[in-house]
Amino acid sequence: MISPASTPSVSISQLQRQVRAQQEEIARLHRLMEKKEAQWEAAKQSLFEQLKLAIEGRFGPSTEKYRVEQGDLLINEAEVAVDEEEAVETADEWNAEEVAAESRQPAKRRTRGGRVALPPELPRVEVIHELPEDARHCHHDGTELKEIGKEISEELHVVPARIEVIRHVRIKYGCPDCEEGVQIAPAPAKLLPKSNASPTLLAYVATAKYQDALPLYRQSQIFARHGIEIPRNTLARWMVQAGDRLMPLVEALRQHLLQAPLIHMDETTLQVNAEADRPASSTSYMWLQRGGPPGQQVVLFDYDASRAGRVPVRLLGNYAGRLVTDGYEGYGEVVRKNGITHAGCWAHARRKFVEAQKVQPKGKTGKADWALNQIRKLYAVEKQAKVLEPEARQALRDQKSRPLITQLRTWLDKSLTQVLPKSALGRALYYLEGQWQRLTRFLDDGLIPLDNNPAENAIRPFVVGRKNWLFSHTPSGAQASAAIYSLIETAKANGLSPYAYLQFVFETLPTLGEDDDLDPLLPWRWKDTLPV
Numbered sequence: 001m002i003s004p005a006s007t008p009s010v011s012i013s014q015l016q017r018q019v020r021a022q023q024e025e026i027a028r029l030h031r032l033m034e035k036k037e038a039q040w041e042a043a044k045q046s047l048f049e050q051l052k053l054a055i056e057g058r059f060g061p062s063t064e065k066y067r068v069e070q071g072d073l074l075i076n077e078a079e080v081a082v083d084e085e086e087a088v089e090t091a092d093e094w095n096a097e098e099v100a101a102e103s104r105q106p107a108k109r110r111t112r113g114g115r116v117a118l119p120p121e122l123p124r125v126e127v128i129h130e131l132p133e134d135a136r137h138c139h140h141d142g143t144e145l146k147e148i149g150k151e152i153s154e155e156l157h158v159v160p161a162r163i164e165v166i167r168h169v170r171i172k173y174g175c176p177d178c179e180e181g182v183q184i185a186p187a188p189a190k191l192l193p194k195s196n197a198s199p200t201l202l203a204y205v206a207t208a209k210y211q212d213a214l215p216l217y218r219q220s221q222i223f224a225r226h227g228i229e230i231p232r233n234t235l236a237r238w239m240v241q242a243g244d245r246l247m248p249l250v251e252a253l254r255q256h257l258l259q260a261p262l263i264h265m266d267e268t269t270l271q272v273n274a275e276a277d278r279p280a281s282s283t284s285y286m287w288l289q290r291g292g293p294p295g296q297q298v299v300l301f302d303y304d305a306s307r308a309g310r311v312p313v314r315l316l317g318n319y320a321g322r323l324v325t326d327g328y329e330g331y332g333e334v335v336r337k338n339g340i341t342h343a344g345c346w347a348h349a350r351r352k353f354v355e356a357q358k359v360q361p362k363g364k365t366g367k368a369d370w371a372l373n374q375i376r377k378l379y380a381v382e383k384q385a386k387v388l389e390p391e392a393r394q395a396l397r398d399q400k401s402r403p404l405i406t407q408l409r410t411w412l413d414k415s416l417t418q419v420l421p422k423s424a425l426g427r428a429l430y431y432l433e434g435q436w437q438r439l440t441r442f443l444d445d446g447l448i449p450l451d452n453n454p455a456e457n458a459i460r461p462f463v464v465g466r467k468n469w470l471f472s473h474t475p476s477g478a479q480a481s482a483a484i485y486s487l488i489e490t491a492k493a494n495g496l497s498p499y500a501y502l503q504f505v506f507e508t509l510p511t512l513g514e515d516d517d518l519d520p521l522l523p524w525r526w527k528d529t530l531p532v
Contacts, residue, residue: 118154125157163226166198189510192241199506202242205235207499210484213465236477243480245509250300250483252518253490257298260291262322262447264455265315265331267307268463272472275305286482287311288459290493296524297493299458301482303475309333316340322445324452327435344438347451350375352428359424367415368425371432374408382450390446397443405440412436458489494523501526 136145174182191199208214216235223230257263267287273280287302304311312334316323322341325331326348335342353375356368381400385393412432419426432439442448462485472478484502491501505521512518519525 118156124154161204161222161226163223163228191245191506191510192238195238195241197238199503202238202506203499203502206239206242206484206502207488209239210465210481211461211488211498213461213468215468236473239484240477240480242506243483244476246483246487246505249505249509249518249521250486252522253298253486254300256296256522257289257291257300258317258319260293260298260321262324262449263289263291263316263319264324264452265289265312266326266452266455266459267311267328268459268466270303270466270472270478272303272305272475272478274474278305284478285311286459286462286478287315288455288462289315290455290458295494297490299486299489299493301459301462301485301489303472303478303482305475313337322448324449324455326452327431327438341441341445341448342438343441343445343448344435345452346375346378346439347453347456349428349432349435349439352424352431356423356425356428366425367411367419368428370411371408371428374404374411377404378450385446388446392446394444394446397446402443405443409436458493461485461489491523494527496523496527 131145137143138145168188170185170187172182172184174180191202197205205216205219208219209216216239217232219235220230220232265288267285270284270286271281272278272284275282275284282305284303284305285307287304289300289302290297292298302311302315304314307330309330309332312331316334316338318338320338320340322343323331323335324343324345326345331342334340350372353368353371357366357372360366360368378401381396381404384400385396388396412429416429416433419429421427421430442450472481487502487505488498491498501523504526508521512521
């Protein structure tokens with residue numbers, strides 16, 4: 001039999017334990033609910049930011065130089081275009097005035113409006129407008145009028161493309177006595193011996209497709225309107241064959257590129273439909289490299305089915321100089337293997353803060369604005385440093401950029417603890433943190449630029465063209481496109497007309513032997529031969 005005196009103490013102890021357990025469970029559930037609520041709020045905020053960025057990307061301006069509040073969908077397109085132009089000019093003048101103030105030089109304001117003078121090098125055709133004979137007498141006394149001057153105005157006149165056939169007539173000679181020893185002039189060398197495409201036609205088609213983003217089926221339609229049927233598959237075959245013939249020149253450009261002290265690299269996606277052991281929907285890549293001194297710039301495109309680190313290893317070989325890229329980690333293998341100095345891109349870091357700025361509440365400023373202002377000051381220093389030699393540029397950066405970077409680092413360390421990592425601002429901050437070492441390499445080397453914009457500018461025509469022709473059919477077509485893009489963008493980087501340079505190459509390359517030096521075909525060598 002249980003003692004009555006012992007029953008209450010046992011029951012109270014058990015009850016206390018049960019109460020404590022229940023209290024701990026309630027506290028745990030509260031903590032779990034708070035955590036779930038915080039996660040929900042973070043997810044909701046992230047979704048809201050994504051929606052706002054999607055609306056901004058679809059309907060907002062693409063420039064990163066200024067902020068536009070995007071509350072409603074805009075329909076007054078003409079007025080907005082004017083507002084955007086004025087805002088960009090204001091931002092440019094703001095930057096120019098700051099740089100001029102620091103360098104003690106007056107700022108140059110951009111002039112607006114007015115008709116641009118027609119280039120003096122364009123050929124002129126004069127059309128003389130004369131008075132009728134009976135109007136060349138004075139109305140008062142009938143005296144014959146004398147010429148006292150001319151009033152000249154000019155207008156642009158376009159002659160549409162004219163298609164004509166060049167007939168190569170090779171005269172035969174033979175002996176009238178023995179009827180042997182027939183002699184005939186040699187056939188002219190052709191880039192594509194079995195085709196009827198001239199160098200000018202090949203250059204025209206290549207420039208239209210790869211520079212002007214005009215797909216081949218549209219070019220075929222245009223040729224038909226001019227009276228000549230050239231099927232799309234014929235144009236495509238010409239481009240693939242021309243690209244294949246250009247490979248030796250592309251390799252000569254590559255050897256020049258790999259001697260540059262600094263190389264920019266970037267990559268973008270490409271779809272190739274008919275590739276062995278891969279579905280048509282697979283994503284492939286077009287890689288870009290750019291480097292070389294002013295006046296001898298090389299821009300190379302290379303196709304590869306992969307984005308893996310082995311591709312930069314293949315493209316860079318034993319290169320051990322400076323490499324500027326975005327934040328993609330696929331370049332890490334070649335950097336470690338070759339001992340390359342790897343620098344980051346402040347334009348990419350800035351872009352993420354621009355996105356964070358766009359999702360801020362209307363009329364509010366915050367951390368994104370402070371970061372963008374600091375980055376703007378870095379670019380203002382670079383405008384001053386652009387004309388300096390590398391040693392002087394580094395000294396200027398030590399004086400003006402390094403204090404800005406120190407302030408930014410202090411602010412970054414504090415801000416990382418105050419934001420949600422998955423928010424737009426959090427992504428910008430953590431990107432800046434992850435890329436910090438690469439982003440600050442420019443402080444210690446005057447040859448390293450602030451961003452990777454030269455590569456992005458060179459790859460942009462490919463991205464624009466891809467929107468029109470969408471994909472390549474075969475790897476050989478993608479490789480041919482890469483070769484032609486390489487020559488076009490290299491010509492542009494050296495201040496040459498892509499069409500004129502391609503015409504020169506297509507005319508000259510067939511006349512060279514396999515062992516002949518290709519240096520005369522390099523764009524800067526050809527540029528030196530042009531009349532001033």
